[in-house]
Structure formats: C-alpha cells, structure tokens
Amino acid sequence: MSQSVDELVGANAEYQAGFVTQIESETLPPGLDPDVVRFISAKKNEPQWLTDWRLQAYALWREMPEPVWAHVHFPPVEFDKISYYSAPKSQADGPQSLEEVDPELLRTYEKLGIPLHEQEALAGVVKSNPNVAVDAVFDSVSIATTFRDKLAEAGVIFCPISEAVHSHPELVRKYLGSVVPQRDNFYAALNSAVFSDGSFVYIPKGVRCPMELSTYFRINERNTGQFERTLIVADEGSHVSYLEGCTAPMRDENQLHAAVVELVALGDAEIKYSTVQNWYPGDENGKGGIYNFVTKRGLCGGPRAKISWTQVETGSAITWKYPSVILRGDHSVGEFYSVALTNNVQQADTGTKMIHLGNNTKSTIISKGISTGRSQNTYRGLVRFSPTANHARNFTQCDSLLIGDTCGAHTFPYIENKQPNAVVEHEATTSKVSDDQLFACQQRGIDPEKAVSMIVNGFCKEVFRELPMEFAVEAGKLLEVSLEGAVG
Amino acid sequence: MADLEAPVNTPAWLSGKSYDELQTALARAQQSQAHKERWKYTKVDKLLAGLSRQDASNQSSCLVDIPGGIQVQRLTDATQNFLSSTDFGSLIEDAPEVVNLLLQAGAIDYIYVTKTPDACLVLEHTGQSLPVFIRVAENVDLKILEQQADTLSKSHQHCLWLQQEASSRVIHARNNLGWDQEQDGQILFRHLQVHLARDAVYTLQNHSVGAATHRQNIHINCAGPGAHAQLLSASLVPEKAHLDQQITVQHTAPHSTSRQTVHNIAGQAANVTFNGRIHIHAHCPGVQAHLSNKNLGVAQQANINTKPELEIYTDDVQCSHGATVGQLDENHLFYCASRGINPDLAKQLLSTAFLNTASQGALAETAMATFAHLSERMVGP
Amino acid sequence: MSILNISNLHAEVAGQPILKGLSLQVNAGEVHAIMGPNGSGKSTLANVLAGRPGYQVTSGSVTFQDMDIADQEAHERAVAGIFLAFQYPVEIPGVSNMEFLKAALESHAHAKGGNQPNAAGIIKQARELAKSLDLNPEFLKRGVNEGFSGGEKKRNEILQMLLLEPTLAVLDETDSGLDIDALQVVANGVNKFRSQDNAVILVTHYQRLLDHIQPDFVHVLADGKIVQSGDKTLALELEEKGYAWLT
Known part of the structure; x- marks a missing residue:
C-alpha cells in the first residue's frame, strides 16, 4: 500500500500548485486504512493538523458500531468493498451522445425544462474535447x-x-x-x-x-x-x-x-x-x-x-x-x-x-x-x-x-x-x-394525475413558501414528476 | 441486563418450551430494538431487580367481589389451549418482562363471563396478586373496578388480560393510587392487554399516582371491524416520583376506532414518560384513531418525556395525535385572581381541573380526592 | 366618598407605552363610561386596574378607597373590592362553575374576616341570579364558561359581579357581541347592582349600551389619555360625529 501512495504522490506533484481540474483516471483500490487516509490528505496537500484530524476520526470510526434503524431496511454496506478516493470522472467512459443515454432519464430532463446542452452535461456525455471540464x-x-x-x-x-x-x-x-x-x-x-x-x-x-x-x-x-x-x-x-x-x-x-x-x-x-x-x-x-x-x-x-x-x-x-x-x-x-x-x-x-x-x-x-x-x-x-x-x-x-x-x-x-x-x-x-376530492377535480376536467399533484402541492404549501423562489418552482415540478404512476 | 431467575414452578402451559429455550428467547427479546425503545427512559433491570421473587404460596387472588353466576377457575396446569387464541404468543418479543412475571406466578385466575352480571367485578390488590385473565362473551356488558387496598405491600406487579368477544362492552375503572411518600423504593408494575373482536367496546378509566418506580404497559388490539377503544388517563406524579406509561393501540381490522386522552401533572423533580403508539396495519381502511397527551409541569424542575408515535400502513384512515408540555395557562390564573382567589389556591384548582378533564367513571371521585390532597402539597410555596 | 383616584397614569404593555397620562376620579354612586377609538387604551386601563401581569405602570398612581394599590396583586385587589368583567372571558373546563364561585366567595369571606358562606346558600343564590340573567341554572355543574355562547359568557360575568358585590365594577366592553335582548338582560343586571355605595366604570365602544345604563359621566380616551369629559350628551355627540373631531 505505501508503495502506491508514494508513487501516486510523486506522480501528482503539480496538484500542489493550484486547483486545476485534472482529468485523471486513477482510483484507489477498495478498503480503508490509515494509509488511505494519509493518501487522501496528501493528494490535497493538506497541513499536518488536518491530516492528524482525519486520522483521529478514522480511529474513532473503527471503534463505532454501525447504526441500525427499525424502519429502514437495506443490505449491509460493505465498507471494505468501497473505494474511498475516486478521481474526477473520466470523460472517456461516458456516453458519446444523448442517444446513448437512458431515454427515461431524458424524458425527465425535458419535463423539468432543462435545455439540451445541460442535459448532456448531467448525463455525462463525452465531448470531443476531453480537456474541457464539464462545467x-x-x-x-x-x-x-x-x-x-x-x-x-x-x-x-x-x-x-x-x-x-x-x-x-x-x-x-x-x-x-x-x-x-x-x-x-x-x-x-x-x-x-x-x-x-x-x-x-x-x-x-x-x-x-x-x-x-x-x-x-x-x-x-x-x-x-x-x-x-x-x-x-x-x-x-x-x-x-x-x-x-x-x-x-x-x-x-x-x-x-x-x-x-x-x-x-x-x-x-x-x-x-x-x-x-x-x-x-x-x-x-x-x-x-x-x-x-x-x-x-x-x-x-x-x-x-x-x-x-x-x-x-x-x-x-x-x-x-x-x-x-x-x-x-x-x-x-x-x-x-x-x-x-x-x-x-x-x-x-x-x-x-x-x-x-x-x-x-x-x-x-x-x-x-x-x-x-x-x-x-x-x-x-x-x-x-x-x-x-x-x-x-x-x-x-x-x-x-x-x-x-x-x-x-x-x-x-x-x-x-x-x-x-x-x-x-x-x-x-x-x-x-380522498376519492371525493379527486372526483371533484375530474368533474371539472382535470385529469387524475394533475389533480393529485395539485392536492399534494396544496398539502406542501407551508413548506414551499420557505424556499427561495426558483427552488419553489423546481420543487413543484419535481413533485409532479415524482408522483407519476402514483394514481390508478 | 438482570438475570432472569429460575421460576419456582414452570407452569405447564409453557412446558412446550424447554426452560433453556425460553431463557434464550427472553434474552434475545431484551436485546431487540423494540425492547430498547420501550425501556429507553426507565431501566428494566431496576424494575426486575426490585420486584421480589415470589413464591406461589405468597400470592393471592385479587378478585374480591365476583358477581353471581361467574366462576373463577384457578389454572395451574396444562388445560391452556385457549391461551393460544390471545396475544400470548407475541409476548416474548413484545414484553419479555411480563413473561418473566408469569413464570413467577405459578397460577392464573381465569374468568369467563357468559352473561351480563348484575354487579361489578371488583379487583383489589392487597399483596402480590395472581395474574387475571378475563374472557367476555358476545353481547355481554361488564364493569370492572380495580384498585389497591390501603395496606398494599411495598412493591406490586400485576398482569391483566381481557379478551372481548363480538359486541361485548367493558368499562374498566382502574385506580393505581398506591403512592406512599414514606415508601422509598416502592415499585409498581402493571401490564394490561386487551383484545377486541368485532364491535366490541372497551373503555379504560385510569387514574394513577407516581411512585419511586411506576410502570404501566397498556396494549390494546382492535382486532375486529367496529371495535372501539377509549382510554382516559389522569395521573399526578408528585415530588421526585416516577411514572412511565407505554401504551400501544393496534388496529388490525378496518373500521375500528380509538380515542386516547392522557393528562399528566409533574411535580418538583418528577419523572414522567409517555409513549403512545398507534399502529394501523395494512388493509385497514376506515380506521379513526386519535391521541391527545397533555403534560403539565407545576414546579421548577421536572423531567417529561413524551413520544406519541404513529405507524400507518393504510391510506384511508383518519389519524391524529397531539402532545403538549407546558404550565398552567396565565389567562386562567389571572381569571381566578380577578375573583379574589389566591395564587396557590388557583394553581390547585386549575391543576385538579386539568386532571378532571381526563377523569371519569366509578372510581373518579376517590381518585380526584387523592389528587386534590396531593396537589395541595405540590403547589405550596 | 372617593372610590377610585387615578392620577397621571402612564402604563405600558410588552414594552409599548399605551396609557400616557390618564387621570380619572370616580366617587361612590357614580357610573362612568369610557369610550374611545380602537387602540386608545380602554382595555389596557381595565387590565391595569385589575392588576393583570404583563401590564406595567411606569409613572402616576392609582388609589382605591384612598389606598395605593400599586403593590397589590390581582387577587388582593379583587378581595379589596375591584371586579373586572372580561371582554373575552376564558373557558376553564374541569373546574365547575359552582366550584369556582365557591372558591371566589370563600376567598372574599376570608379576606373580610367574616363567616364562610355555606354551599347550599351559594347554590340557591347562584340559581336565582342565573334565572334573572337568563342562564340555565344547570350551568353550575358545567366547567366555567364551557360551551357558552359569547352572550352567555358575558352574562356569567354579570352573575359573578352580582354574587361578589364589589365596590368598583369595571366592565370591559361587556356589550360587544350582544344582541338587543342579551344587552337588555346585562343592563338590568348592572342597574340592579348600582347603588350609593359602589361605582361602575363602563368601557364601551358603542353608545348603544348607554341607552340602557345611564352614565353620570362620559369620558373619551384617545391615544392613552382622557381628552374630553362630559355627560350623556357627549356620547350622543360621538355617535353622530365619530371620534376624529376630538383629536
């Protein structure tokens, strides 16, 4: 492990200079131990106090039991199988164009009013110029x-x-x-x-x-x-x-x-x-x-x-x-x-x-x-x-x-x-x-899905009011999309 | 976790399981998440350690007034197949401390009420009381009065099961007023379990006073359509006393209803815990369940924990719960003052009124008298 | 005989000054009406007299029967003989009307050093008063003001006044929300109460009440002070012209 740390630290000496978005392709092998922690800290050229802080946290983590909650059931997370450092996504691996992207995903983007070039970015479409960062x-x-x-x-x-x-x-x-x-x-x-x-x-x-x-x-x-x-x-x-x-x-x-x-x-x-x-x-x-x-x-x-x-x-x-x-x-x-x-x-x-x-x-x-x-x-x-x-x-x-x-x-x-x-x-x-509420909406020509999302929006009014405006609009649309298929 | 002690007689109805099996099941249950939740604010070890180990010979029946026509059977041996029709099976998981209690009991008083009696069934706890199982037949009306004798021994535990068949109606007035200021370390433990068939109605009128350790489990299962459970509980927890109520109302049938009103007063350095869980199972439309828990602090320091829970798996239900913690309403206090009533008297009147609104039934007067007497001491300078 | 002497009273609520130099003299046998636009401080005056917590006197004085009441708490003022009929009487479920009246009467008796009233006597008197005020006598068993309509609550205030026999009765907008019949009943009660030995302060927004309870004095409260005083005719003038012409 320490050998690869040295190698990698050496190979990325220029990372110390500033925050250029590097398109790198290395990922650490899965698993977590103090060396991985040091590696991460070194990659960011952090001062010693922060490296120590991270190591302290790691030591504490090792001693803690994983929490269990009664109503949330999930297969256990295998901490040994996760990689804890992943360089920014490789552009070369992504879809080459929107045609390769899951059409369901695209439909959602359209419904949310996201313009095409932004859709490409979100779906990770690779551009012909790999040095240009996504943003x-x-x-x-x-x-x-x-x-x-x-x-x-x-x-x-x-x-x-x-x-x-x-x-x-x-x-x-x-x-x-x-x-x-x-x-x-x-x-x-x-x-x-x-x-x-x-x-x-x-x-x-x-x-x-x-x-x-x-x-x-x-x-x-x-x-x-x-x-x-x-x-x-x-x-x-x-x-x-x-x-x-x-x-x-x-x-x-x-x-x-x-x-x-x-x-x-x-x-x-x-x-x-x-x-x-x-x-x-x-x-x-x-x-x-x-x-x-x-x-x-x-x-x-x-x-x-x-x-x-x-x-x-x-x-x-x-x-x-x-x-x-x-x-x-x-x-x-x-x-x-x-x-x-x-x-x-x-x-x-x-x-x-x-x-x-x-x-x-x-x-x-x-x-x-x-x-x-x-x-x-x-x-x-x-x-x-x-x-x-x-x-x-x-x-x-x-x-x-x-x-x-x-x-x-x-x-x-x-x-x-x-x-x-x-x-x-x-x-x-x-x-x-309620069925009565739905029927009343339908009787006035509103389709059931729209009716449900109207009612749900009303239900959430007090919370939406607290959101900054553009978020509130997005939130409303998000609910509509997420409720699809909920009725009927 | 306290060790579960070997029972004096293992009742044969548990003989299907080996003692070791039972111990394992009990230990596992005491480690479960649900068990930890139920004992979050009151340590179960303290309770188990404090309740004295009983000899079968030391226990007596608490049934003092049995109306004519009702037979009591003392069950000690293996004719217990009816037990499988109740919620006993889940007890090991839900309330292992109760199973422990049963193991120590040695016998159960079993009553089957087949027609409406012309008098109340009276339960009076004097010493260690045997667990009681009451089965109420279809269309029968039964009134139960349950209280303690003044000579109640230092610590006391009791289990009562009630199984109501279709359209039966039970009114259960229960006073747990055995708090004795002189009795340091007094431990009271009550387990009440009710099972309601179609259209059965159960009303509990519960009055309690805190003790050094006072724990009440109340589990009600509305298991038939039209079943209705009404729970009223008024409790006064004086200085440094404790009360922990764990109440679960389950709706396992559609169109069943429940309503709970729980009012607690906490005195100086008192410790009051309320956990009221409403659990509506899947495919139970038309259920209406409401819970209101109000806690009043009348002194400078008190510890009040309340957790009204909702677990709902059906959409077509009406369910609500409310919980408040606060002190006496300033406006009410001023109204009394404006009529010349001095502040201490006003506090007493209003505190008693607060309990009064959750109090009802045949034993209410006795309870309210005790509350009035205790609140005089509580609101003094 | 002077019952109430308010001298240059300044008072505030939640840090806001409301009364800004109010002076008023009320003698035995008198009925004073206090009128004024909303926000002028009418209710504040009533609450300050009764000693409600949260109402601070910042300067000036209030003497009741020649005694400075500044340091007296609400219940002490009440047994001394000050009664406040609330604008919005509270409901106190769980305390029966009977229990409440008994406690109040016993407190008054205790303060005066007299005999404790007996329960049967209280019930009898309360029932009689209830009938005269068009309240169902069965109300004694119910919680204080529980289930009462607005008009019934106001009548219950008058019942308490008649039962407790105060020296100074302050009625805070007792007429608001009442229909003409209820108003008549309330007025009869007040008229029955007034005598040469007591005094009444009627806080009211509308002239209408004063047709039924003849005031000896009418004062206009505006912006925290009394800006005009007169007799009954002042009230009629206000009804015609409104409040604007005064300030």
Whole structure:
C-alpha cells in the first residue's frame, strides 16, 4: 500500500500548485486504512493538523458500531468493498451522445425544462474535447468570475473547502468539527476521515450576502458527491441563504454518500439552508439506488441567531438525515421545513433534532411526508429542552399524506423536557387524497394525475413558501414528476 | 441486563418450551430494538431487580367481589389451549418482562363471563396478586373496578388480560393510587392487554399516582371491524416520583376506532414518560384513531418525556395525535385572581381541573380526592 | 366618598407605552363610561386596574378607597373590592362553575374576616341570579364558561359581579357581541347592582349600551389619555360625529 501512495504522490506533484481540474483516471483500490487516509490528505496537500484530524476520526470510526434503524431496511454496506478516493470522472467512459443515454432519464430532463446542452452535461456525455471540464458547457468560468467579484466586494468567502484550508486556515481550523465532532456518529466519523471536498462559506460581521449561494456554481461540484463536507460560518449580524442540490436526477455509481454539513450562526446572524434533491431512486424495484447518510447540524452560537433548514426530497433508495439545530444562544431560533416524497420501494427515515439549551429559544418544525407505491416514509424527531432552557418553545406539525394502501407513513417524535416552563406543542395528522376530492377535480376536467399533484402541492404549501423562489418552482415540478404512476 | 431467575414452578402451559429455550428467547427479546425503545427512559433491570421473587404460596387472588353466576377457575396446569387464541404468543418479543412475571406466578385466575352480571367485578390488590385473565362473551356488558387496598405491600406487579368477544362492552375503572411518600423504593408494575373482536367496546378509566418506580404497559388490539377503544388517563406524579406509561393501540381490522386522552401533572423533580403508539396495519381502511397527551409541569424542575408515535400502513384512515408540555395557562390564573382567589389556591384548582378533564367513571371521585390532597402539597410555596 | 383616584397614569404593555397620562376620579354612586377609538387604551386601563401581569405602570398612581394599590396583586385587589368583567372571558373546563364561585366567595369571606358562606346558600343564590340573567341554572355543574355562547359568557360575568358585590365594577366592553335582548338582560343586571355605595366604570365602544345604563359621566380616551369629559350628551355627540373631531 505505501508503495502506491508514494508513487501516486510523486506522480501528482503539480496538484500542489493550484486547483486545476485534472482529468485523471486513477482510483484507489477498495478498503480503508490509515494509509488511505494519509493518501487522501496528501493528494490535497493538506497541513499536518488536518491530516492528524482525519486520522483521529478514522480511529474513532473503527471503534463505532454501525447504526441500525427499525424502519429502514437495506443490505449491509460493505465498507471494505468501497473505494474511498475516486478521481474526477473520466470523460472517456461516458456516453458519446444523448442517444446513448437512458431515454427515461431524458424524458425527465425535458419535463423539468432543462435545455439540451445541460442535459448532456448531467448525463455525462463525452465531448470531443476531453480537456474541457464539464462545467464549461455552462460557460461557468465567466459566470463564476462575475459572481466571485460581487462576493469579494462584500467580503464573503465562498470556495471549496480544500481551497479554504490553504487560504483561510485559521477559520477552517476554528470551526471544522465544532458542530459535528468526529465522534458524533458512525457516518460523521467516516466522513471526517475521508471527506473529499465541499463548500466553505464565511460571511463577515454585519454583512448580508448579496446573492443566494448555490452549489451549482461551485467548480468540481459533480465530482465531490461521495463524502462531501460543507462548513458555513455566519459572523455576528450577518445573513446568508444557501441552496443545495439539483432537481435533475443525479446518476451516480457511488453506492454510499456520507456527507457532513456544519452551520455556525453567531449572535444576530441568520443562515437559511435550502435543499431540493432528487436522488436517482434506482429502478422500480429499487436496484441501483443510493444510500444517502447525511449529518447536518447548525449551531446558534450567539443570542438571537437563527438557522432554518428547508428541504424537498424525493427518491433515494435509502435516505437518513436529521438536520438539527443546537439552540445555545438566548432567544435563538431553529426552523425545519420539510417535504419528503417516497414512491415505488423507496424508504425515507428523516426528521430533525432541536436541542434547546438557552433561554427563550424557539423552534418550529413543519414536516410533510407523502408516500405512494410501496414506499415507507418515516419522520423521526427529537425536541429536547435542557433545564437551562427557560421559557423555550417548540411547535411541531407533522402531517402525512398516503396515496394508495400499500405504502406506509410513520411518525416517531421524541419530546424530552427537563424544563417545565418550556412549552411544547406537537400535532400530527394523517390523511389521504380522498376519492371525493379527486372526483371533484375530474368533474371539472382535470385529469387524475394533475389533480393529485395539485392536492399534494396544496398539502406542501407551508413548506414551499420557505424556499427561495426558483427552488419553489423546481420543487413543484419535481413533485409532479415524482408522483407519476402514483394514481390508478 | 438482570438475570432472569429460575421460576419456582414452570407452569405447564409453557412446558412446550424447554426452560433453556425460553431463557434464550427472553434474552434475545431484551436485546431487540423494540425492547430498547420501550425501556429507553426507565431501566428494566431496576424494575426486575426490585420486584421480589415470589413464591406461589405468597400470592393471592385479587378478585374480591365476583358477581353471581361467574366462576373463577384457578389454572395451574396444562388445560391452556385457549391461551393460544390471545396475544400470548407475541409476548416474548413484545414484553419479555411480563413473561418473566408469569413464570413467577405459578397460577392464573381465569374468568369467563357468559352473561351480563348484575354487579361489578371488583379487583383489589392487597399483596402480590395472581395474574387475571378475563374472557367476555358476545353481547355481554361488564364493569370492572380495580384498585389497591390501603395496606398494599411495598412493591406490586400485576398482569391483566381481557379478551372481548363480538359486541361485548367493558368499562374498566382502574385506580393505581398506591403512592406512599414514606415508601422509598416502592415499585409498581402493571401490564394490561386487551383484545377486541368485532364491535366490541372497551373503555379504560385510569387514574394513577407516581411512585419511586411506576410502570404501566397498556396494549390494546382492535382486532375486529367496529371495535372501539377509549382510554382516559389522569395521573399526578408528585415530588421526585416516577411514572412511565407505554401504551400501544393496534388496529388490525378496518373500521375500528380509538380515542386516547392522557393528562399528566409533574411535580418538583418528577419523572414522567409517555409513549403512545398507534399502529394501523395494512388493509385497514376506515380506521379513526386519535391521541391527545397533555403534560403539565407545576414546579421548577421536572423531567417529561413524551413520544406519541404513529405507524400507518393504510391510506384511508383518519389519524391524529397531539402532545403538549407546558404550565398552567396565565389567562386562567389571572381569571381566578380577578375573583379574589389566591395564587396557590388557583394553581390547585386549575391543576385538579386539568386532571378532571381526563377523569371519569366509578372510581373518579376517590381518585380526584387523592389528587386534590396531593396537589395541595405540590403547589405550596 | 372617593372610590377610585387615578392620577397621571402612564402604563405600558410588552414594552409599548399605551396609557400616557390618564387621570380619572370616580366617587361612590357614580357610573362612568369610557369610550374611545380602537387602540386608545380602554382595555389596557381595565387590565391595569385589575392588576393583570404583563401590564406595567411606569409613572402616576392609582388609589382605591384612598389606598395605593400599586403593590397589590390581582387577587388582593379583587378581595379589596375591584371586579373586572372580561371582554373575552376564558373557558376553564374541569373546574365547575359552582366550584369556582365557591372558591371566589370563600376567598372574599376570608379576606373580610367574616363567616364562610355555606354551599347550599351559594347554590340557591347562584340559581336565582342565573334565572334573572337568563342562564340555565344547570350551568353550575358545567366547567366555567364551557360551551357558552359569547352572550352567555358575558352574562356569567354579570352573575359573578352580582354574587361578589364589589365596590368598583369595571366592565370591559361587556356589550360587544350582544344582541338587543342579551344587552337588555346585562343592563338590568348592572342597574340592579348600582347603588350609593359602589361605582361602575363602563368601557364601551358603542353608545348603544348607554341607552340602557345611564352614565353620570362620559369620558373619551384617545391615544392613552382622557381628552374630553362630559355627560350623556357627549356620547350622543360621538355617535353622530365619530371620534376624529376630538383629536
């Protein structure tokens, strides 16, 4: 093993110079051990403190048992059989033109209104010029430049984390792992050891970030999906809205996604994190889908800080994520708005954790689950009030919409209250799209599928309202597409 | 995990299994995820260790008033084939601690009520009570009153099974008020299991006071169309006391309904846990199930855990649950003050009112008197 | 005899100043009507007098029967003889009307050092009052205001006033939401109550109530202070011209 590490490190000495998108074709053999960790760190030319940090995480990971959840069933992940470092996708291996791409996939792209050249990029179509990176199709170099200037003016730092380690090491060192420590859970430990790349955002004091930050613009975004690590820090009084994801189905051979997202909001700062994700769900029988294990957590570190998580998710063979907020600052606010739609044989086990530590902290949870087909949709939430959380409040509304009688919807809210003057209100309802409602729509000429998606949209209104506008439009379309075949 | 002790007499109805088989099954069950969930906030070891090992001779029947016409059979030997028609089979997985209890019991009081009696069936727990199995025939109405004698021994465990045949109606008033402030380490454990056939109706009027360790399992299965379960529970958990209620209502038949109202008051440093699970199986359209759990904290420190769960596998259902944790309504307190009622008295009145709204039935008056007496102590300066 | 003396009162709610220098003198045997546009502070005045938590007096004074009540809590003011009929009476399921009345009467009796009222006497009196106020006497068994319509709730407030016999009765928009018959019943109750030994403050938005309960004084509250005082004719003028001409 060490021989190949030396070889590879030597062969890629130029990687140290900057962040040129190399089209490389090597992949490490499967399996994980400290040498692999060192190799990954060396590839990115990381400082020693970060290499050590990764190794610590690896040691912790080895000692942890894999978590087991009652309602999510999947064949065991064979950690020895996964490769933990994969260079950016080889252009030569992809389809040569759109004709070679799965027509179902193309139909979906069309329905979502994605222009042809973008479809090519998403489907990984190889262009005749292999040195041009995928993103250039969108003329992203120029987009990125304009956008970077604007941000630089405001003092906002938005770059890949691998870049930030070199350009702003003190910030990264201060905040990395401060919200999700290496030992937090099994997948977080794994991610801490082998994370590939992700976004780093820093908003200086009092600055309102002049535009919505989106991973769409980030260079190399598509190639870092497997073990992504994101860190967003909003200094006192600042404000940022961050969008993650894409409505086009992400074809990905990577079986396992273990990402970590850390948000830090200092006093009077606000972070809004929105996700619209359509994971390729595999075929009708769930084969080929993705295991998506994400640890997302925000810390309201100062008074009156605010963190909102808004997500619309469909697809994925297995989704396991619990965006959480730790409400440490007095009067801080945590919000969670979610729509999760499962179809066919998808399984979702999602939810949130709101941990109230400070006085007068407030959390709001609105979760809408839609299940159809033979899918299982589970909400699992934790609202915890420590004895120091005087006069804290939580409001939770979990609603499930079931379409058809072979799917399931489950709600497991844990409310742990050690402060009697804190107030919790939790409600959950379950309903179906009723025959009467459908008939009424049909009687006015609306076809059943459109009717269902209208009703579902109405059901999700409260959550869609929280999304930045273009996302909301995409989310609506995404639901329509995902509900296909759910009725009848 | 506490060791399960070898029973004094293995009842022959378990004789189909070897003792070792049973031990293995019990140990495995205690490791299961479901078991861990049910014991998340209250350690099962503590309970098992605390409940004293019983001699068959030490146990007595808790059936004190048996209306005319009802025969009680004491079952100790192998004529138990009726047991297979109940949910005993799943007990090892669902509630292994109960199987352990049964192993220690040595005998079961079995009653088959074949026609509506003209008086209530009264259960009074004085010492260690034998498990009771009640079967209610079609179209029969039965009223059960269950409470403790004042001389209740330090720790107490009991299992009660109720199997209701079609269109039977049972009203079960149950007071678990055996909290004794002097009795440190008092352990109360109740397991109640109800099986409802088509159109059967079961109403539970449950009043409880916390103890050093107080655990209640309530499992209701609406197993026939039109079955209805109504559960009212009012509990007061005084200073440093504990109450853990694990309630599961399953709907395994279409058009069955259930409604649960659970109100708990937690005093200073009290420990209150509520897990109310509604499980609607597949192919059960027309089910309506509702659950409301309200928790009131009346002191500075208390530990309140609530987990209302929904597990739903059919779409054509109406299901809701609500849980709240809070303190007395400021507006109510001011209304009382504006009429001259001093704050302590107002708190007492309102706390008692809070329990009153989940209280009903033949034993309600006794329970409310106990609650009023205890809440006087709780809301003092 | 002075019952209530409010001097240059400033008060705020949730940090917002609402009363900005209100002064008012109410003597025994008098009925004062306080009118004003929405948001002028009418309900705030009523709540401040009753001592509702969350309402802060920032300066000025309020004396009741020559005693400064600034430090007195709500229940202390109540047994001293101040009664507030709420604009939106709350429902308290689980506490029966009977239980509630008994507790209130016992608290009053205790404060005055008199004999405790007996239950039978309370029931009899409550039932009689209920009948006179067009309330079903069976309400005694039900929870406080439980299942009552808006009008019934207001009548229940008047019943409590008649039962507790306060020295100062503050009625906060008791007429809002009432139809003409209910209004008549309420007015009769108030008229039966008023005497040479007590006083009434009627907070109202509409002139209509004053046709049935003749006020001795009418005051207009605007922007946190009394801007105009007069007699009954002022109310008629307001009805004709509205509030705008005053400020």
